[in-house]
Amino acid sequence: MNKTVKITINGEIFEQSVPIRLLLSDFIREVAGLTGTHISCTYEGVCGACTVQLDGAAVKSCLMLATQADGHEVTTVEGLAKDGKLSPLQQAFNDHHALQCGFCTPGILMNMDEFLKKHPNPSDDEIRTGLIGNLCRCTGYAHIVDAVRDAAKRTR
Amino acid sequence: MTTKTGTNWVGAKYNRKEDHRLLTGKGRYLADLSMPGALHLVFVRSEQAHARIKKIDVSAAKKLPGVVTVLTGEDIKNKIKPMPQPVVQPALVAKYPRHWPLAVGKVKFHGEPIAVVVARDKYVAEDAAELIQAEYDPLPYIGDPEKALADKSNRVHEEWDDNIIFEMTFTGGADDASRAKNDAEVERIFKSADVVVRQRFRTHRCGMTPMETRGALMSWDDSDGLIAHVTTQRPHIDRLALSDILDIPAEKVRVIAPRDQGGGFGVKAPFYREPILVAYLARELKRPIRWVESRQEHLMAVSQERDQIHDIEIAASKDGKLLAMRNRGIADCGDGCEGVYWGFLMPFLGSVELPNAYDWPIGDVKLKVAVTNKSALSPARAFGELPTRFAMERAIDLVAKKCGMEPADFRRKNLVAHLPHTSITGEYFDSGDFLKVWDNLMAQVDLKGFRREQEAARKQGRYLGIGFGLGVELSGVASELLVPMESQPGYGAATVRVDPRAKVIVFEGDAPQGQGHETTVAQAVAGAFGIHPSDIVVTTGDTGTTPFGSGTIGARAGSYFISAAVMACAELKQKISRFMIHDLKIENATQDDFEFADGEIVYKKNSNIRKTFREMVERIIMAPINMPAGESGGLEHTAFFEAAKPMICFNADCAKVEVDIRTGQFKILNWTTSEDVGQIINPQIVEGQMQGAVIQGLSNTLFEQFIYDENGQQLTADFENYKLANAADVPDIKVTHAPTPCPYTPLGSRGIGEGRPSSVPGTITNAVCDALSPFGIEIAELPLRPNQIWQLIQNAKKKAAD
Ligand code: FES
Numbered sequence: 001m002n003k004t005v006k007i008t009i010n011g012e013i014f015e016q017s018v019p020i021r022l023l024l025s026d027f028i029r030e031v032a033g034l035t036g037t038h039i040s041c042t043y044e045g046v047c048g049a050c051t052v053q054l055d056g057a058a059v060k061s062c063l064m065l066a067t068q069a070d071g072h073e074v075t076t077v078e079g080l081a082k083d084g085k086l087s088p089l090q091q092a093f094n095d096h097h098a099l100q101c102g103f104c105t106p107g108i109l110m111n112m113d114e115f116l117k118k119h120p121n122p123s124d125d126e127i128r129t130g131l132i133g134n135l136c137r138c139t140g141y142a143h144i145v146d147a148v149r150d151a152a153k154r155t156r
Numbered sequence: 157m158t159t160k161t162g163t164n165w166v167g168a169k170y171n172r173k174e175d176h177r178l179l180t181g182k183g184r185y186l187a188d189l190s191m192p193g194a195l196h197l198v199f200v201r202s203e204q205a206h207a208r209i210k211k212i213d214v215s216a217a218k219k220l221p222g223v224v225t226v227l228t229g230e231d232i233k234n235k236i237k238p239m240p241q242p243v244v245q246p247a248l249v250a251k252y253p254r255h256w257p258l259a260v261g262k263v264k265f266h267g268e269p270i271a272v273v274v275a276r277d278k279y280v281a282e283d284a285a286e287l288i289q290a291e292y293d294p295l296p297y298i299g300d301p302e303k304a305l306a307d308k309s310n311r312v313h314e315e316w317d318d319n320i321i322f323e324m325t326f327t328g329g330a331d332d333a334s335r336a337k338n339d340a341e342v343e344r345i346f347k348s349a350d351v352v353v354r355q356r357f358r359t360h361r362c363g364m365t366p367m368e369t370r371g372a373l374m375s376w377d378d379s380d381g382l383i384a385h386v387t388t389q390r391p392h393i394d395r396l397a398l399s400d401i402l403d404i405p406a407e408k409v410r411v412i413a414p415r416d417q418g419g420g421f422g423v424k425a426p427f428y429r430e431p432i433l434v435a436y437l438a439r440e441l442k443r444p445i446r447w448v449e450s451r452q453e454h455l456m457a458v459s460q461e462r463d464q465i466h467d468i469e470i471a472a473s474k475d476g477k478l479l480a481m482r483n484r485g486i487a488d489c490g491d492g493c494e495g496v497y498w499g500f501l502m503p504f505l506g507s508v509e510l511p512n513a514y515d516w517p518i519g520d521v522k523l524k525v526a527v528t529n530k531s532a533l534s535p536a537r538a539f540g541e542l543p544t545r546f547a548m549e550r551a552i553d554l555v556a557k558k559c560g561m562e563p564a565d566f567r568r569k570n571l572v573a574h575l576p577h578t579s580i581t582g583e584y585f586d587s588g589d590f591l592k593v594w595d596n597l598m599a600q601v602d603l604k605g606f607r608r609e610q611e612a613a614r615k616q617g618r619y620l621g622i623g624f625g626l627g628v629e630l631s632g633v634a635s636e637l638l639v640p641m642e643s644q645p646g647y648g649a650a651t652v653r654v655d656p657r658a659k660v661i662v663f664e665g666d667a668p669q670g671q672g673h674e675t676t677v678a679q680a681v682a683g684a685f686g687i688h689p690s691d692i693v694v695t696t697g698d699t700g701t702t703p704f705g706s707g708t709i710g711a712r713a714g715s716y717f718i719s720a721a722v723m724a725c726a727e728l729k730q731k732i733s734r735f736m737i738h739d740l741k742i743e744n745a746t747q748d749d750f751e752f753a754d755g756e757i758v759y760k761k762n763s764n765i766r767k768t769f770r771e772m773v774e775r776i777i778m779a780p781i782n783m784p785a786g787e788s789g790g791l792e793h794t795a796f797f798e799a800a801k802p803m804i805c806f807n808a809d810c811a812k813v814e815v816d817i818r819t820g821q822f823k824i825l826n827w828t829t830s831e832d833v834g835q836i837i838n839p840q841i842v843e844g845q846m847q848g849a850v851i852q853g854l855s856n857t858l859f860e861q862f863i864y865d866e867n868g869q870q871l872t873a874d875f876e877n878y879k880l881a882n883a884a885d886v887p888d889i890k891v892t893h894a895p896t897p898c899p900y901t902p903l904g905s906r907g908i909g910e911g912r913p914s915s916v917p918g919t920i921t922n923a924v925c926d927a928l929s930p931f932g933i934e935i936a937e938l939p940l941r942p943n944q945i946w947q948l949i950q951n952a953k954k955k956a957a958d
């Protein structure tokens with residue numbers, strides 16, 4: 001069964017008839033062609049690689065159907081840099097070597113982008129707790145914590 | 157604008173070139189690639205651990221609209237050659253199980269592929285897979301490696317006469333007589349030694365599962381052949397293997413590792429069965445085929461390592477000198493059906509590396525590897541040696557305590573003091589200074605102060621502990637080891653192509669997965685040519701354009717690949733210099749008299765004589781007339797690097813913990829390391845490798861575990877049940893350096909990172925046991941979990957009360 005949905009992704013409207021069982025993560029990757037949103041735990045909601053923002057709130061896009069995002073605004077990692085300039089958070093990730101393979105990175109950015117809005121001056125413990133929903137296999141997390149702390153400073 | 161000069165790029169903090177695309181969602185991982193008309197392939201996997209296949213009913217699946225084809229083992233067994241094939245078979249004497257990419261006759265582990273569905277839509281492919289019904293006749297599950305070794309009637313591979321895939325003696329020379337003499341001497345020492353420790357150590361099944369699963373996207377063209385995009389650490393080996401197995405002429409197979417791969421850590425190094433089917437179907441159907449592994453399949457079929465038992469004995473003198481060791485290792489290698497590694501190469505290398513950096517006069521080291529009804533062990537960073545390092549580092553603590561010595565002092569006293577050195581198992585240590593690394597660690601940690609703090613804390617009922625561990629690791633894998641071990645060459649290869657606009661392209665046949673090769677090799681090449689790293693691009697992993705390489709394995713980049721690139725640059729610089737001498741008519745100059753810095757080439761004896769790099773490059777490539785005698789135009793060179801002997805790096809760890817004896821929970825107070833990585837190319841990347849490796853080691857030790865129940869059902873095939881460390885679970889690591897440049901690489905660099913997790917489980921367990929020393933608790937089994945610690949405390953209290 002299909003349903004027509006209208007989802008705004010990074011400011012662009014996608015109006016499309018889709019199977020009702022289509023996951024939001026697949027809509028983003030396959031319908032919108034935005035492959036920065038990744039799948040790692042394969043739809044369990046554990047790894048956080050598929051994290052996007054729905055109306056500004058970080059959500060795991062593999063745990064939602066595309067139809068549930070109908071009428072909403074989605075921001076993906078492709079929507080973070082403005083006019084070709086990295087956001088302070090993205091730049092801090094580069095400066096602190098907070099990514100290796102980069103597979104977890106888009107989800108972490110989308111989660112931490114929202115986190116920093118709520119916690120403009122986070123402690124390291126708060127950052128680490130905020131990252132619980134994002135698994136990273138490469139970095140051991142220390143550089144990610146450094147980058148988020150520094151991004152908070154740069155944004156304040 | 158000031159630019160850095162000459163070789164200053166080597167050793168500089170330089171932000172990674174890879175990052176911009178990865179931070180903006182523009183990475184190109186396997187699942188991001190597409191081909192028009194690609195079909196989706198899904199595997200159906202066995203629900204039983206050991207059973208004869210009676211029937212697989214695919215009729216309902218075939219009828220589902222959108223399904224293109226369904227195949228079982230019976231459909232392919234006469235069409236695809238079985239493994240093993242020589243290109244993915246080691247030269248070591250072992251049994252190599254015959255198998256096809258889909259089970260034929262019987263299934264051998266829970267998760268073995270039994271059928272494959274190809275459909276136009278991936279949701280439909282999953283629906284069809286659900287409709288496939290398999291009927292089985294169950295066979296007894298073979299799950300205990302020790303029992304499997306003794307059992308000749310129940311066999312995983314029925315064509316064998318037992319369940320032993322591999323056994324080996326690592327000490328005492330090449331023939332039986334010298335081994336018998338060696339073993340008798342070891343026995344004599346044990347009989348007369350002042351101090352003897354005997355202990356069994358058990359490491360659990362766990363591995364390095366990367367965040368990106370495996371996958372493949374392949375297409376076929378009758379004239380061009382196969383284009384195979386596949387998640388892999390060794391595209392050139394995959395190419396040869398696909399060619400041999402599917403009888404496709406090698407020139408018609410092009411394997412391309414995606415530019416971006418979401419981690420590998422060894423898991424993407426084997427030649428697995430799944431890509432064989434993807435290639436076969438692309439050719440049969442003449443349509444592109446795409447397979448993206450689910451996490452559940454991944455955790456069922458691959459990423460499992462470490463499953464070893466070690467019965468270790470150590471003899472020492474009372475004043476704390478090691479006299480001899482004896483070890484009987486057993487490994488549970490699963491069904492062993494896995495190209496290149498066959499489940500047993502990891503325990504093999506683990507035994508080779510058992511002696512670690514200690515100076516053993518003599519030893520007797522033997523290993524037996526059993527096949528069982530589990531997934532074949534697949535390699536994981538700290539390849540095979542995480543278990544033997546755990547056993548050795550724990551055993552060293554036990555011996556030290558029996559000698560009445562601080563484990564730290566005992567370690568220092570028994571470290572190999574002079575390199576080069578060949579270990580009792582034949583491993584060659586080329587260079588470095590273990591004592592310097594050790595003393596640097598001790599300078600960071602204030603052991604005496606900690607002992608005072610520990611004593612004071614105990615009076616308040618708080619249990620602090622300190623633990624040490626160390627590891628000598630491979631820096632690249634020399635042909636000397638890789639040819640017998642995997643039938644592959646160890647050399648590093650790089651093509652350096654200078655283009656007419658003075659930009660440089662480096663071609664690498666290996667396939668990185670996050671290690672930052674694009675940045676580190678750019679720094680090395682920028683240093684060589686005196687240009688900026690942003691002028692250098694790197695192409696990796698495409699067998700159609702890159703020189704042959706055995707793969708991104710065993711810390712080969714800093715040691716072998718970058719050395720090859722630097723050698724290629726040196727060759728090109730000499731050519732450019734010869735043109736300088738000729739064009740500028742410099743008298744008595746040699747090709748070594750020029751410095752390449754800041755975009756210029758300067759005659760060292762008269763710095764007024766100079767040209768820009770770009771001028772010279774354009775001249776040689778675009779205006780190849782009036783040349784020096786015997787020269788040709790163009791600037792491109794491929795170099796192969798191999799040191800005469802294997803090379804190593806070295807590291808040591810110290811952890812401080814506090815254990816809560818009411819719950820068995822413990823907190824890591826701090827973790828300090830000391831490293832010899834030789835000449836550092838990029839300090840931030842080195843730091844990242846170390847942070848990541850130590851946390852992976854901790855995650856393996858504390859959280860991860862693959863569990864099979866009594867029927868061989870694997871219970872941990874998702875991230876809910878197979879827990880990885882998250883950010884709140886782990887500490888920050890303090891990484892310090894005590895480097896000795898490697899004399900055998902052009903930059904003095906060492907390959908790092910691969911073996912790095914191996915010292916972690918011993919270090920942390922030693923710290924916990926040190927904290928619990930008032931209870932006399934000695935832990936010999938992993939994982940290290942609060943419930944185990946709590947139980948041991950209860951047992952100790954009970955014993956004390958009785
Ligand atoms: S793929 Fe969505 S949380 Fe893992």
Ligand code: FES
Binds near residue numbers: 099100101135138419
């Ligand atoms: S950078 Fe590789 S998983 Fe996080």
